[in-house]
Amino acid sequence: MKILTFDIEEWFHLLDNNLANTETSWETYEVRIHKNMERIYKILDETNTQATFFCLGWIAKKYPEIIKQIDQLGYEIGCHSDQHQLVYELSPALFKRDTEVAINRLEDILGKKIKSYRAPCFSFTSETPWAFEVLASLGITHDSSIFPSARIQGGYVNFPSKMPSILNCNGIHIKEIPITTTKFLGQNIVFSGGGYFRLFPYSFIHYWTKKQDFVMAYMHPRDLDADQPMINELSLSRKFKSYYGLNTAEAKFKKWLTDFKFTDIREFDKNFDWNNAKIINL
Ligand SMILES: [Zn+2]
Structure with a gap:
């Protein structure tokens, strides 16, 4: 099965x-979230695709109409922190x-x-097993924060499963749905979202998607926004990651959703055999 998710936040x-790492600084940037959401709804509608939307509590506070619309269109909503x-x-x-705070904003x-x-x-790593206990204490049953490859922020390089698994943390269980990796030039690499999706040619993405038993895909509204402004102060490597392939991303993404059937976490959960999932003790 293949799951599609979006992290609902602004382009900055x-x-x-x-x-732009404080709420005050966010107020100084152009607002692009509404038109970027319209683009996503159109693509999902045209390709008849379901998806889970992990939303910032900040978005819920600032633009509650966006959260309402995602829900009214029948899509599943999860939490992507507040700040x-x-x-x-x-x-x-x-x-x-x-x-x-974020969960309360969304639930209200x-x-x-x-x-x-x-x-x-x-940004969950092997050093933050306590985060799963916190999530469980707040009623979260499913997590999709494990990125089993090296990255600038976070990355859980030695996570012991490619498949959805049950995490056991001091007797507390969370269903973990990790980001998909594949072997490329001897490395475990990610291809199913964000800058990685924009970087690789579609033929590679298609090949890697086809050979997986399971795919967790993740996109951001900015990944499909070819007209977003350039933030000049960013490092060269961040500029590359944030802006490469934007011009072709929308068409590529639409083709991907046409060639493969994706669904949301809710639907996946009903069909996946959790009884035989690997249990990982943290
Ligand atoms: Zn994010």
Whole structure:
């Protein structure tokens, strides 16, 4: 099965942009989220695709109409933190406070329980097993924050499963749905979302998608926004990652959703054999 997810945040929510890591700084940038959401709805409608939307609590506070619309269109909503900070830089208490605020904001709008979570920039590592206990204490049952490859922020390089697994953390269980990796030139690489999806030619993406038993895909509204402004202060490597392939991303993404059937976490959960899933003790 293949799952499609979006991390719903603004185009400037990049964690290595030091000019935009506080709520006050976010107010100085152009608002692009509404038209970027319309683009996503259109693509999903045209390709008859379901998806899970991990939304920032900040988006829920600032633009509650976006959260309402995602829900009204029948898509599943999960939590992507409130303030989009790196989890491994937070204490367990701060992480709990941030997550709780975000969940409350989303649940107040929706009137229903939030069950899924994704950390900002996949910033769970082997050093943050406590994060899963915090999530469980807030009623989260499914997590998709494990990025089993090296990255600038976070990355859980030696995560012992490519498939959805059950994490056991001091007797607390969380269903983990990790980001998909494939072997390329001897390395475990990610291809199913963000800058990686924009970087590789479609023939590679198609080949790697076809050979997987399971794919977890992740996109951001900015990954499909070819007209977004360039932030000049970013490092050269971040500029490359954030802007490469934007012009062709929308057409490529649409082709991907036409060639393969993706669904959301809710539907996946009903069909996946969790009884035989690997149990990983943290
Ligand atoms: Zn994010």
